Amino acid sequence: MGWIARRLGIVAGSMAAILVCAAAGHSQGGKDVPKDVPKGFDYWQPDWMVRELWGPGRMPRSMMVRLLRHTTYMQFSVPDAYAGAKSPFAGDRAAIAAGRKLYADKCLRCHSADGMGSGEAGLALSPSPALLAYMIRRPVAVDEYLLWTIADGGKQFDSEMPAFKDDLPRDDIWRIIAYVRAGFPAEGATPGK
Numbered sequence: 001m002g003w004i005a006r007r008l009g010i011v012a013g014s015m016a017a018i019l020v021c022a023a024a025g026h027s028q029g030g031k032d033v034p035k036d037v038p039k040g041f042d043y044w045q046p047d048w049m050v051r052e053l054w055g056p057g058r059m060p061r062s063m064m065v066r067l068l069r070h071t072t073y074m075q076f077s078v079p080d081a082y083a084g085a086k087s088p089f090a091g092d093r094a095a096i097a098a099g100r101k102l103y104a105d106k107c108l109r110c111h112s113a114d115g116m117g118s119g120e121a122g123l124a125l126s127p128s129p130a131l132l133a134y135m136i137r138r139p140v141a142v143d144e145y146l147l148w149t150i151a152d153g154g155k156q157f158d159s160e161m162p163a164f165k166d167d168l169p170r171d172d173i174w175r176i177i178a179y180v181r182a183g184f185p186a187e188g189a190t191p192g193k
């Protein structure tokens, strides 16, 4: 907790700077830009980073929460307990199959079976559950980032993402990560083929 508290001030400062810079280019347009973004609209899609959402008063709180997690990682990495951690199960079929069951038990109710964030228990949450099917393909989705996120959860960023470090052994977290990386394969499917 001390780790994050010390850094949040600096992160908030750098985000404010980002917002001010983005506001300067605000009127130059982008692709498929929505004219009016409804207040509180949770704009979380593959094309979400249209320029018009950047700027004072434009960005929904839910998006700021997500960005704060990402920005914290980019600026400060992860706490020592997770630094440099690597999955022992990359591409391991048994781990992917086990991860499928663990995901169904622990994650599906919010993140949904296809990783599109539309699970029953996630519908009323703000920010809404991450679209894992997309985020897993982004540069930020490295092992240590995913381990930290799943182990420590979202309390420190004011989100409802639970912390699993007391609930799941680290290897089970890696198994879930292997399953998500494999693209949520159906039971009996051969991942990657």
Ligand code: HEC
Binding pocket: 065, 066, 069, 070, 103, 106, 107, 108, 109, 110, 111, 121, 122, 125, 127, 128, 129, 130, 132, 135, 146, 149, 150, 153, 154, 157, 159, 160, 161, 162, 164, 176
């Ligand atoms: C109670 C609902 C809930 C459950 C259960 C849940 N999550 Fe989440 N999760 C969220 C919410 C809400 C967010 C978005 C806010 C945030 O990033 O903290 C999120 C964010 C994430 C992120 C961060 C995505 C990013 O872009 O940085 C990852 C990774 C993740 N969840 C994985 C999991 C895994 C794996 C499980 C199961 C072990 C799980 N979650 C269970 C609600 C949930």
